[in-house]
Amino acid sequence: MRSFIAALALLSVGATAIPAPSATSSATSSSASAPIESQCLDAAAASKVATNFGSLISAYSNKSANAYLTADFEDYSDSVNTLINSGCTGPKILGQATFVSRADFEAGQGGQPNITFNIKNVWSTCGTVIVRWSSPLPNPTTSQSDFHPEEEVTGIIVLETVYQGSDCEEPYLIKTSYSEFNSGAWLTDLGVFKPSNCSASSSSKVKRSLDKGVPAAFLLGHA
Ligand SMILES: *[C@@H]1O[C@H](CO)[C@@H](O)[C@H](O)[C@H]1NC(C)=O
Ligand SMILES: *[C@@H]1O[C@H](CO)[C@@H](O)[C@H](O)[C@H]1NC(C)=O
Ligand SMILES: *[C@@H]1O[C@H](CO)[C@@H](O)[C@H](O)[C@H]1NC(C)=O
Numbered sequence: 001m002r003s004f005i006a007a008l009a010l011l012s013v014g015a016t017a018i019p020a021p022s023a024t025s026s027a028t029s030s031s032a033s034a035p036i037e038s039q040c041l042d043a044a045a046a047s048k049v050a051t052n053f054g055s056l057i058s059a060y061s062n063k064s065a066n067a068y069l070t071a072d073f074e075d076y077s078d079s080v081n082t083l084i085n086s087g088c089t090g091p092k093i094l095g096q097a098t099f100v101s102r103a104d105f106e107a108g109q110g111g112q113p114n115i116t117f118n119i120k121n122v123w124s125t126c127g128t129v130i131v132r133w134s135s136p137l138p139n140p141t142t143s144q145s146d147f148h149p150e151e152e153v154t155g156i157i158v159l160e161t162v163y164q165g166s167d168c169e170e171p172y173l174i175k176t177s178y179s180e181f182n183s184g185a186w187l188t189d190l191g192v193f194k195p196s197n198c199s200a201s202s203s204s205k206v207k208r209s210l211d212k213g214v215p216a217a218f219l220l221g222h223a
Helices: 002-008 043-058 062-068 078-085 102-109 183-189 200-205 213-222
Strands: 069-076 118-124 128-135 153-163 172-181
Touching: 043 062, 043 118, 043 128, 043 153, 043 172, 062 069, 062 102, 069 102, 078 172, 078 183, 153 183
Parallel strands: 069 172
Antiparallel strands: 118 128, 128 153, 153 172
């Protein structure tokens, strides 16, 4: 989840990174008959951006982060900030960036366990990709050190992109991520929040089996 956390965090720096559409060719252009390349995301490109980001949550590597994110990437997520804070008022300040650069993201995300990231929906505007995702219960993991959410967590991410050119391996890089998700379920599963007034019917539906090693690892990694 931590990766989650990192991944989910997102941001908003100033102006949109999307370049303006190319001016149409002038009458004197020698390539007037060539099609004008669109700089707007199409469905396939938006899906690729969503998948790229998801891989930073489910199969993280610095190599992928360097390939998919701009160096000045920013990640804003109060859901992640709250996880990092364990519900306390710090160290992260709510409303402020969780990660202020790609390197910051890499330092925070690199140590996080991989989290199942199932993409449920993808929408896009010219330069922004909107993703709805979930991490199911139980979370299939490959090692005991991985984090095991006991409840399905669902979230939404808004990814602002920068167009690099169609000849680039990644035509669209992610410049800003704004992400929120059900960190309440996560904190409960981690044992940070302890429900105290569940009805018999609701408590019978929830079976928690926390890996005692997970919370500490998770929390330490986020500081
Ligand atoms: C996450 O997945 C990637 C790709 O499979 C792997 O290289 C990396 O070691 C994994 N990270 C952790 C913390 O297990
Ligand atoms: C990944 O990048 C971060 C930020 O530069 C760095 O702190 C970390 O050591 C790197 N991890 C690996 C495995 O190279
Ligand atoms: C516990 O839940 C019951 C049933 O919803 C409610 O009537 C009661 O006020 C709750 N108690 C507390 C301390 O919140």
